Amino acid sequence: MKAAVIVFPGSNCDRDVQVALRQSMGGDPIMVWHKEGGFQDVDLIVLPGGFSYGDYLRCGAMAAHSPALKEVVRRAAKGVPVLGICNGFQMLTETGLLPGALLRNGNLKFVCKDVHVKVETSQSLFTARYETGQALRIPVAHHDGNYYADAGTLERLEERGQIAFRYCAPDGTVTAEANPNGSLDNIAGVTNEAKTVLGLMPHPERLADPDLGGTDGRAMFDGLVEALS
C-alpha cells in the first residue's frame, strides 16, 4: 500500500501519523508539501492534525484552498480513501468532502485527554478491524471539535450510516458526561456517503503503541493497510 501525508505549514501531528503508518505498513508514507498539487498516485491520503496556517481564520479554512488539498478533493471524487484527523477533519468539512462543521468547544477551552468513542459501524475501510458498538480509548487534543450539522443533514448522516464514532463512557454508553466538546449527538467522527472519506477529532495515532499507554488506535491503520494492499 502507498500512503501520502499532506504537510501544511503548522501541521504538527504529521510525524506522529507517519510513525503510526510506518508501523502498520512496514514502509514509509510519502510526505507531501502543501504547495504540491501533483503528487504521485497513492492508495490512501492522510490529513494530519495541527494548526495549518496557524488556524487564524476558521480552523482548516486556509488549508482547504491549498494546491495539495484541491488535488485531494479531486482524488476523493475518484474514490481514493482520505483520512482526516483533528485539523484534518476540520479541513474536510471546510472543503465540503464531509458535511457539518467543527465549532469552538462548548466550554471554550482546549481539551487534551483520553476519551472513549463508540464504533457506530464497522462497515468501512477505516473501522473494519473494530466491532460495531466497541468502545475505544483514544486521545483528543483540540480547541474546535464541537461537531455541528443542521437537523436535515444529521438525519441523512444517521440514515446512511455515516456516523463513524460517538463519544461514550468506557462501557460504550453514549452519555452527556462523556462528550468532551459539546458535539451534537456526541459525534466524534463521520464519513462521506461512500465511506471512503473519514474525519474524526480523536487521534488514533497517539494510542497505537503500548509504550504510550494504549493501542486502540492501531487497528485503524492495520485495517487500512489490509484493505488497501
Next chain:
Amino acid sequence: MSGVAKAVPDAATPVTPVLVAQHGLSEAEYDRVVTILGREPNLLELGIFSVMWSEHCSYKSSKVWLKTLPTEGPQVIQGPGENAGVIDIGEGLAAIFKMESHNHPSYIEPYQGAATGVGGILRDVFTMGARPVANLNALRFGAPDHPKTRHLVAGVVAGIGGYGNCVGIPTVGGEVEFHPAYNGNILVNAMTVGLAPADRIFTSAAAGPGNPVVYVGSKTGRDGIHGATMASAEFGEDSEAKRPTVQVGDPFTEKLLIEACLELMATDAIVAIQDMGAAGLTSSSFEMASKGGVGVELELERVPCREDAMTPYEMMLSESQERMLMVLRPGSAEQARAVFEKWDLDFAVIGRLTETGRMVLKLDGAVVGDLPIDPLAEASPEYERPWEPTPERPPLDPASVPAPDDPCQALLTLLAAPDLSAKRWVWEQYDHMVMADTIGRPGGDAAIVRVHGTERALALTVDCTPRYCLADPKQGGAQAVAEAWRNITAVGARPLAITDCMNFGNPERPRIMGQFAGCIEGMRAACTALDFPVVSGNVSLYNETNGQAIPPTPTIGGVGLLEDAKARVDLAFKAPEEAVVLIGETKGHLGASAYLATIEGREEGPPPPVDLKAERRNGDFVRGLIRDGAVTACHDLSDGGLFVALAEMAMAGSLGARIAPPEAAANTPLHAWLFGEDQARYIVTAAEAAPVLEAARSAGVPAAAIGTTGGNALTLAGRGTISVVELTRVHEGWLPAYMKAGG
C-alpha cells in the same frame, strides 16, 4: 494616525537627565557610558546601554553569586553562558534545556505574557540546533480569593496552551501554587527541553569579518520596546500602564521558524545564530559580536518592519517575537534564503561582521549609532550588593502542633487545598501528547518523554517550595534541588543536570539579597552533593509591588535519563496485596509544612533539614530497586507528607491500601508521622516487603513496611477509612469549582 509616531522619541532627541533616569540608568552608570563613548550618547545609544545594562540582560546584582554554582561534570557539554545548557545523553545525542521567567509581562497581560514566555524559551533551545520535545512550567499565583487571581490563572493557562499547542511541542509537566505574597507579582517560569546531535550544537559566537548578518522570522514592530527594562523594576500603582510593553506572540510563525532553522542547520550554512529575545536586535547582535570578538555593522533600513517610519531606536529596542539573527558562511545566503522563503518567512541580509570591534548602526548610509563592543560588555555593571542573612526561626516541636480530631478529615482538607489539589484543569488545556513520545504524562513525579528513535527517555520535573525558602533560604535552596533530583529518581531515571529560574524581590534591599545568597548557598551544596550541576538559568529580580516582595522562589528544572525507557515506574498502586514500604527516616517534621499552613493556618517553624548524604544514599538505593525491577510503584514524599503521598498513589491506581505506623514510629505523634515533611523519603510497593527491607538494611537505608494495598479505600488502622472515589472527588474538585465560580 499618520506620519512618524512620536510616542518613542527619535534619535535626534537631546539626552537629558530625565531621559537617562527614564532609561533606568543610575548617574554613576551614565558617567560610565560617557567615559566609554568619550562623548554624550545620542538617544539610540542611550537606549542600547539601558537595555544591555538592565538587570534582566546584565545580571548585575546576581552575577557574583551565580558564579559560585557548580556547572561542570562529565555529562555537561555546554554550561551557563549560551542560550541554553547542553548535556550528553548518550548515543551521540544531547539534551538542550533552559527555564526562563516571564513574570512581569504575565501579570500585566496574562495571555500574551505567558504565551511569549513559552515562545522565548523555545527559541533559546532551537537556536542551539535542538528540536524542542517538551515544555514545562512553574506557575505561582496570589491568594485564590484575591480579585485578580482567577483572571490571571485563566489567562496564563490559556496563553501557555495557546502557544505550546500550536507549535506542537507537548507541555508535559509543571507546578501551580497560590499564596497571597504573589498577589501583586505572579510567577510564570517556562522550561523547554530539546534534542540535538551532540556534535551539531550551534552557538552565538560570530566569526569571520565580512560574513553576512541575516535577519529571519517575523517583521519588527513597535511592541515590547523596553520590556527588559520593565522586567528590571518594581511594580507600583501604574503597572497597568505598562501593558503596551508586553509583546504579542505568533506561535504559527514560531513553528515555521523552528522548521526553517532546523532545515538550514542540517547544512553547513550557519556560522552563528542567536534569537532576538529580551532587548531584541540590540542584545542579539551585541552578544554575537561580543562573544566572537568581532565588530558588526547594521544597515537598519534593511530590517523588515511591520510599520512605516520606524526609528532606529524602535528597531533596535523592539521585542517583537519570533525573530532570529544569524551569521552565514560566505556564499550561503541564497541557499538560506531559499529555505526561509519555502517557509514563507522574512529573510534579509541586514549587515556584516567587521574587524573594528564596534557596533555601527546606519540608516540610509548615515551613522546613527556607534558603540565599542568590548568596553560596553566588560564595563557592564556588577554589584556586590549588601546582604543580610535571614534570621533563623526557632524550632517547632511537633508535639506542640494540635493533633487533628480525625486524620482522615485532615487528609481530605489537604487534598482539596489549592496547592495540593489536582491540577488536571490546567494540564488538560495543554497538549501533553503531541509528538507521540510522552510516556509519563502530567500528574506523576517526573514527566517522561522518549528520545525519539531510541530506547532512551528523559525524565523532566520543575520544583520549588517557596515557604521553605522564605523560612530558611539555604535549606530551601537545597531542598528545591533535592526535590527535583528525587522526582527524577522516583521514576527510575538518573538525574543529570538542572536549569534554575531565580525569582526574588528587589536586590537593592539587603534582606532580599540575603535570601538570594542563602538560596544559592543551599543550591550549591545540593548540586555538588548530588552531582547535579547547573547548566543554564535565568534571574528575575524586582518581583515586588509597593514594597511587598514575593517569597524567594528559586525554581529548579531537572533533567534525568532513563537508558532503558521500559525500566521505569509510576506512582500508581498496581495490584492488591502488595507491600507498601516507606524509604527514609521519618521524624515528623511539621515546621513550615503544608499541614501547619493549611490545617492550623500557621506559617511558622524552620523547614525540614536537608541531609544531602541521606538524599544521595536513599535515592541511589531507590533507583537501584527500580532498575532491578524490584518495585511496582514509587512516589516521592513532599508537600503534605506520607498520608498525602499514599492518597496520590491510591488515586492514580484506583486502588486502596491499609496503613499502620511501624513500631519505630511509636514515639512520633501520629499526625506528625502522617503529615510531617521530612526529606529524602519515598514510598515503594512490591510483591513482598522482605526483599526490599533486606536490601535496604544492607544499603544502610532506613525502611519500614507500613501497609498493604487492596480494596477501594485508604484505611488508617484504627483511625478511619476514606474511599478512593471520595479522595478523588475532593482532590479533583477544588480547581474546576474555583475557576467556574468566576463565571
